[in-house]
Amino acid sequence: MIVDLLILFTKLLLILGFAFGPLVLVFYALYFLATLPFRRLERARFLLDLLEHGIKRGQSPEQTVVGLAQSRDRSLGARVHLLAAQIERGLRLGQALDKVPRLLPPALVAMLKAGEEIGDVGKVLPACRRVAGDAQSQLRGAFNYLLVVVLVMLPMVPAIYHVLSVFVIPKYLMIFGDLAGGDLLVGNTGAMMQLSGRIIAVQVVLTGLLYLLVLLYVGGPRLTAWLRWIPGNLGARIPWLLPWRRKRLLRDFSGLLAVLLDAGLPEQKALLLAAQGTGNEIFHRKAQTAVRALQSGLKLTEAIQRMDDSGEFHWRLTNAAHGPGGFRLALNGWIEALDAKAFQQEQAASQLITTGLVIMNGVSVGVLGVALISPIYEMIAIMTLW
Incomplete structure (x- = not known):
């Protein structure tokens, strides 16, 4: 009985997935495109906040970015870690930003x-x-x-x-x-x-x-x-x-x-x-x-x-x-x-x-x-x- 219910429930999910899946994907694509500029600007504002906070503590921008990346905080995003990796290779902030063009x-x-x-x-x-x-x-x-x-x-x-x-x-x-x-x-x-x-x-x-x-x-x-x-x-x-x-x-x-x-x-x-x-x-x-x-x-x-x-x-x-x-x-x-x-x-x-x-x-x-x-x-x- 339980197996039959599970099979029926699985079939129902498959039917709903085939029926509404494309519609959900379309709405998600619209949402992704509509919020893309705001996420891009929010990422820029976040990095500027980090730089300002580091400067107030007497750190250089390069030291601030590298120190944050060493914390292994996933909320920073992959691009910030890529930026830190470029700085650790000896590049200045501006040169490192050129190597990570989609960050700012x-x-x-x-x-x-x-x-x-x-x-x-x-x-x-x-x-x-x-x-x-x-x-x-x-x-x-x-x-x-x-x-x-x-x-x-x-x-x-x-x-x-x-x-x-x-x-x-x-x-x-x-x-x-x-x-x-x-x-x-x-x-x-x-x-x-x-x-x-x-x-x-x-x-x-x-x-x-x-x-x-x-x-x-x-x-x-x-x-x-x-x-x-x-x-x-x-x-x-x-x-x-x-x-x-x-x-x-x-x-x-x-x-x-x-x-x-x-x-x-x-x-x-x-x-x-x-x-x-x-x-x-x-x-x-x-x-x-x-x-x-x-x-x-x-x-x-x-x-x-x-x-x-x-x-x-x-x-x-x-x-x-x-x-x-x-x-x-x-x-x-x-x-x-x-x-x-x-x-x-x-x-x-x-x-x-x-x-x-x-x-x-x-x-x-x-x-x-x-x-x-x-x-x-x-x-x-x-x-x-x-």
């Missing part, structure tokens, strides 16, 4: 290398935290809302329109055409269907762009680095075209530049290292243009105009150069303002895009409804003439 985003690696250049990694940790905290506090709600709208809601209307236009509407109009004795396609119904098709075509294009943005967000810096091989440097141009991303690039650059200048680094080297800390190729090219301007005899406050077309960074840096507290203290308020403006623009763009697509969905559905009702209206109009 390239921008954070460049910032930590800049900290090594000035001999104090602790000074660049606040700038690193701003980079690591962007998506944690600013993109979680917007990304989830966009994910629901883009992946679930938006593909439904084009699919419904395709089914109606291919299988339903022609037969529907044929029936009413026979009853009315005329071709109703040439009339309001045909015009409504064409209008609905155009609206849905625009919606499909916008949805495709949103899919691209979501893919770039999920893929992270590594996917952006792969896009550099595409002609036109798409991976660097997309962040540069988005105003909130551009403000964050300027925030990261100005914060790191202030730290490097206060540490006494030469202006040309400080510009290049700060630009590398943004992880953006376009910003790096602008920094090279500013360096050439410095080499031609211009002052830093004049050469920096090549980095910011608005001119605001120019006069901010000019005021900071004459201030008593150094560049970092003078630019701190402006850096926080850039962060706040970037957050505001990002949220506004998210709400505008999702609201606009929802409205377009409603309009396309309404036009489809009018197209379906139009033959009935024309049929009633013809019957009244009889």
Whole structure:
């Protein structure tokens, strides 16, 4: 009896596994992709916390990483142990991070290398935290809302329109055409269907762009680095075209530049290292243009105009150069303002895009409804003439 029950229970589990297994795998894959950026940033924040704690105890970053790895704590993750192994071979932190590329985003690696250049990694940790905290506090709600709208809601209307236009509407109009004795396609119904098709075509294009943005967000810096091989440097141009991303690039650059200048680094080297800390190729090219301007005899406050077309960074840096507290203290308020403006623009763009697509969905559905009702209206109009 017990054996029969076990066999029956096993068969039931197999049936449920075959029935719901693929669905569970699909949902797990969606969950894994949706949480991948947050896990990546959480790993970066965790390592930054460890480095800061070690620096406060008087340890170097290398000693901190090696000491943690020797504790055999599994919560650190395999990549931290790989990083410690590279350091034990005699590499510095920045060199070891290059050997473990998936541990931190390239921008954070460049910032930590800049900290090594000035001999104090602790000074660049606040700038690193701003980079690591962007998506944690600013993109979680917007990304989830966009994910629901883009992946679930938006593909439904084009699919419904395709089914109606291919299988339903022609037969529907044929029936009413026979009853009315005329071709109703040439009339309001045909015009409504064409209008609905155009609206849905625009919606499909916008949805495709949103899919691209979501893919770039999920893929992270590594996917952006792969896009550099595409002609036109798409991976660097997309962040540069988005105003909130551009403000964050300027925030990261100005914060790191202030730290490097206060540490006494030469202006040309400080510009290049700060630009590398943004992880953006376009910003790096602008920094090279500013360096050439410095080499031609211009002052830093004049050469920096090549980095910011608005001119605001120019006069901010000019005021900071004459201030008593150094560049970092003078630019701190402006850096926080850039962060706040970037957050505001990002949220506004998210709400505008999702609201606009929802409205377009409603309009396309309404036009489809009018197209379906139009033959009935024309049929009633013809019957009244009889």
